[in-house]
Amino acid sequence: MADKYDVIVIGGGPGGYVTAIRCAQLGLNTACIEKRINKQDQPALGGTCLNVGCIPSKALLDSSWKYHEAEGAFADHGIQVGKLGMDVKAMQERKDKVVLQLTGGVASLFKANKVTWLQGSGELKANKQVVFTPHDGEAQTLEAENVVLAAGSVPVAIPPAEVDQNIVVDSTGALEFDAVPKKLGVIGAGIIGLELGSVWSRLGSEVTVLEAVDTFLPTVDQQIAKEAMKLFTKQGLDIHLGARVTGTKKNKNSVRVTYTLNGEEHEETYDRLIVAVGRRPYTEGLLSQDAGVTLDERNYIYVDNQCRTDVPGVYAIGDLVRGPALAHKAIEEGVMVAEVIAGEHTQVNYDAVPGVIYTHPEVAWVGKSEQEAKDSGEPYKTGVVPFAANGRALAAGEPAGMVKFVVDEKTDRILGMHVLGPQASELIQQGVIAMEFGSSIEDLQLMMFGHPSLSETVHEAALATDYKAIHVAQRRRKK
Ligand code: FAD
Ligand code: AMP
Numbered sequence: 001m002a003d004k005y006d007v008i009v010i011g012g013g014p015g016g017y018v019t020a021i022r023c024a025q026l027g028l029n030t031a032c033i034e035k036r037i038n039k040q041d042q043p044a045l046g047g048t049c050l051n052v053g054c055i056p057s058k059a060l061l062d063s064s065w066k067y068h069e070a071e072g073a074f075a076d077h078g079i080q081v082g083k084l085g086m087d088v089k090a091m092q093e094r095k096d097k098v099v100l101q102l103t104g105g106v107a108s109l110f111k112a113n114k115v116t117w118l119q120g121s122g123e124l125k126a127n128k129q130v131v132f133t134p135h136d137g138e139a140q141t142l143e144a145e146n147v148v149l150a151a152g153s154v155p156v157a158i159p160p161a162e163v164d165q166n167i168v169v170d171s172t173g174a175l176e177f178d179a180v181p182k183k184l185g186v187i188g189a190g191i192i193g194l195e196l197g198s199v200w201s202r203l204g205s206e207v208t209v210l211e212a213v214d215t216f217l218p219t220v221d222q223q224i225a226k227e228a229m230k231l232f233t234k235q236g237l238d239i240h241l242g243a244r245v246t247g248t249k250k251n252k253n254s255v256r257v258t259y260t261l262n263g264e265e266h267e268e269t270y271d272r273l274i275v276a277v278g279r280r281p282y283t284e285g286l287l288s289q290d291a292g293v294t295l296d297e298r299n300y301i302y303v304d305n306q307c308r309t310d311v312p313g314v315y316a317i318g319d320l321v322r323g324p325a326l327a328h329k330a331i332e333e334g335v336m337v338a339e340v341i342a343g344e345h346t347q348v349n350y351d352a353v354p355g356v357i358y359t360h361p362e363v364a365w366v367g368k369s370e371q372e373a374k375d376s377g378e379p380y381k382t383g384v385v386p387f388a389a390n391g392r393a394l395a396a397g398e399p400a401g402m403v404k405f406v407v408d409e410k411t412d413r414i415l416g417m418h419v420l421g422p423q424a425s426e427l428i429q430q431g432v433i434a435m436e437f438g439s440s441i442e443d444l445q446l447m448m449f450g451h452p453s454l455s456e457t458v459h460e461a462a463l464a465t466d467y468k469a470i471h472v473a474q475r476r477r478k479k
Contacts, residue, residue, distance in 0.1 A: 005031045007341060008130050008144040010122035010286065012036070013047015015318030015330030016150030017106050022338035024113040031142070032115055033122035033132055038103065039096070039176075043119040043135065045110065046103040048152050048319070049327040052172045055102055057195055059095035060175060061358050064202035068360075076397060086203055088179055095175070124149065126290040128313050146313045146341050149293070149301060150334065151286045153279040153319035160247045160258075161187055161275045167255050168248060171196060174274040180204050185257055185270035187245050189216060191357050193276035194232065198359050201236050208268065210243040210259050220355075221369035221404060221418040223384065228363050228420050231400055235360075248273065281320045296322065306347065307337050315341075329353050352435045356425040361401045364428035367416030367435055370406050379409035383441075383464030385457050387421045389471040392452035398422035403461035405431075405441060412440035423454050430458050441465050 007023045009016045012034030020032040038044035038051055049055065070081050110117050120134035128147050133139040155170040157163060165173040174196045182205065186197040189211035201207040216239065217225040233239060243261045250256075256269045281300050287293060293309040293316065294302040301316040303309055309316050315337045318330030332348045339346040357363040373380040384404045387393035401421030408415055417431030434444055444462035449455045463469045467476050 003031075003140070003142045005029050005116075005142065005144045007031070007146045007148060007338075008033065008122070008142060009148040009150055010124065010130065011047065011150035011152055011318075011320075012045040012106070012117070013150060013152045013318065013330065014049045014327040015152070015334045016047065016148065017045055017110070017334075018331045019148050019150060019317065019334035019338050020115045021109055021113050022335050023341065024115045026338060026342040028338075028342065030115050031118050031144075032110070033118045033120065033130070035119075035121040035135070037135070038099075040100070043117075044103045045106040045117065046099075049330075050102045050106070051099060052175060054327050056095050056099055056175045057171075057192075057199070058358060059098045060091065060199045061195060061360075063091045063094065064199045065360055068202040073397060086180065088177070088203075092176070092178070121285060123285060123288055124291040124293070124314065125288045126292060128311070131288075144313075146315065148334075148337055148341075149286065149309070149314065149316040149320055150318050150330070151282050151320055152330075153325055154282045155275070156278040156280050158187070158245070158275065158277055160245050161273065162248070163275055164250070167250055167253070167271075168273045168275060170275050174200075174272075174276075177272065181270070181272040182206065183254075183270045183272075184208070185210065185255070185268065185273040186276060187257075187273065188276040188278065189239055189241070190276060190278060191355075193274065194237070195358050196274055196276060197237055198232075198235075207237050208270070209237055209239045210245055210257070211239065211241050212244040214242045216241060217357075217363070219369075220363060220365060221406075221416070222371055223404060224363060224365070224402070224418045224420045227401065228357075228359070228361075231361065231420075232359060279319060279325050283320070305350075306340050307333050308340075323350060324353060324355060326353065326355065349436060352432050354428045354432050356428065358425065361398070361421045362424035363420050364424035365416065365418045366428055366431045367414065368406055369416060369418065370404075373406045373408075373415055380415060381407050381409050381465045383407070383461045383466070383469070385460040385464050385469055385472055387454070387457055389460065390452070390454060390457045392454050392456070393422060395452065396422060403427070403457045405461050405465050407441045407465045412442055414439060414441055414444075417458075419458075421454070421457070427454060427458055430455065 006028035007030045009020045009032040023030040123131045130142045180203045184205040184207045186193045186209045189209045197207045216229045243259045245259045247258045292311040296302045303321045307315045317333035319325045336346045354366040386402045388399040404418040406416040449459040460469045
């Protein structure tokens with residue numbers, strides 16, 4: 001007889017492991033199938049996010065930022081450092097330790113919550129049957145009342161730049177360089193390209209970013225994106241917009257890249273090349289032909305607002321389905337699905353999903369950009385205040401960037417918040433909370449903010465939407 005569970009989750013990334021734990025909390029007999037083998041050759045939970053994504057990239061961003069500060073900014077504070085050196089091996093070991101601590105933590109949480117971790121791969125068949133093939137054993141058929149697909153995504157490959165994880169790497173390879181490349185090329189000026197480009201640029205690489213589209217960060221508010229482009233360029237990222245890579249030729253220790261820009265062909269040689277042109281849903285080996293779930297035109301698994309697929313009792317979440325490929329979006333969908341399975345009525349508010357780029361300064365946003373508000377045709381107002389007007393930012397030597405609100409003129413509701421600046425990833429949460437509570441911009445204006453704090457710029461930007469900011473000179477626009 002096949003083993004029977006209340007819930008089988010396929011994939012143990014942030015979407016899958018959170019679903020499994022929440023299901024177990026709700027009293028459901030739950031198994032999670034995860035096939036990942038980590039670089040230590042051990043089965044590992046945590047998915048892309050903990051193993052080769054959010055966490056290792058942030059570990060390297062933090063290490064490289066500390067190096068960058070020691071190289072320059074410390075001197076402004078009167079701190080003298082002796083001869084500065086960079087031990088890339090030690091930096092990588094630290095990153096690996098952080099990853100192991102977190103992935104091991106998820107395994108402990110599974111034990112504590114009595115989630116069964118099935119180590120191997122899972123394939124959905126007809127009638128909610130799942131074939132589980134362990135790393136070391138025979139395939140077996142399992143049955144479940146509910147199946148949650150959480151297999152995540154993998155990097156998009158492009159024919160002109162074939163990845164070998166040595167000279168030409170994807171995001172996973174870019175987290176493993178054992179030395180700082182002298183000349184580094186990055187294809188794609190998306191979140192991952194900018195973050196990984198920043199890591200190696202801060203450590204001394206000469207970094208060129210080749211981006212096919214003419215607009216920098218097209219989905220980000222363009223006032224913020226334009227300022228970010230200026231700052232990143234000043235930091236040393238040589239960003240070419242409208243540059244489409246058409247071919248690569250590898251040599252022993254370098255790669256020659258051809259790209260078109262303004263109708264002309266260009267050629268450049270790099271020691272390493274990072275291909276960061278997006279991610280795609282990972283459905284290979286996950287769905288048998290008779291699984292019954294539908295894919296949309298971009299190969300995402302088709303789901304409704306509560307992540308139900310077309311097969312009753314089968315759900316799909318995270319990077320496998322529509323919406324931004326972000327860990328916190330996968331997590332919230334996982335919680336929602338577990339609660340829906342348990343008979344609760346939970347919903348994700350897709351209008352309040354924050355996005356963050358962990359460059360320095362960071363870029364963060366939630367809700368509508370000004371261009372989206374304009375396109376909607378409804379009257380709106382904005383308030384923009386620079387960190388240069390904030391005492392705490394100046395004291396910290398972080399004057400670059402701004403906070404911007406986009407507000408519905410008729411209802412006073414916050415449509416969007418955008419931050420370029422220090423701690424943007426933390427500040428944006430104030431916008432998320434305000435939007436989730438359906439707050440008006442006046443509610444934020446009337447709140448007290450601790451002084452001195454970076455949050456005061458959030459307050460001032462809220463005030464600025466009604467020409468009430470104190471620390472910037474505002475001129476009322478003519479209607
Ligand atoms: P995943 O994390 O991809 O997990 C899916 C898991 O399923 C994998 O471990 C895989 O091995 C397993 N699996 C797949 N198929 C099967 C199968 N058939 N059987 C068994 N197991 C299977 N997001 C953020 O929010 N913030 C960030 O700062 C951030 N930084 C990133 C940096 C990088 C370099 C990268 C690459 C991504 C980053 N992301 C970030 C995106 C984030 O990692 C993903 O959005 C998130 O991991 C998606 O979660 P998931 O659970 O849907 O899938
Ligand atoms: P994201 O989807 O945010 O990870 O960003 C990936 C970026 O890579 C997008 O902005 C694409 O326009 C860009 N891109 C895709 N293919 C190419 C290419 N051949 N040359 C340069 N940029 C590319």
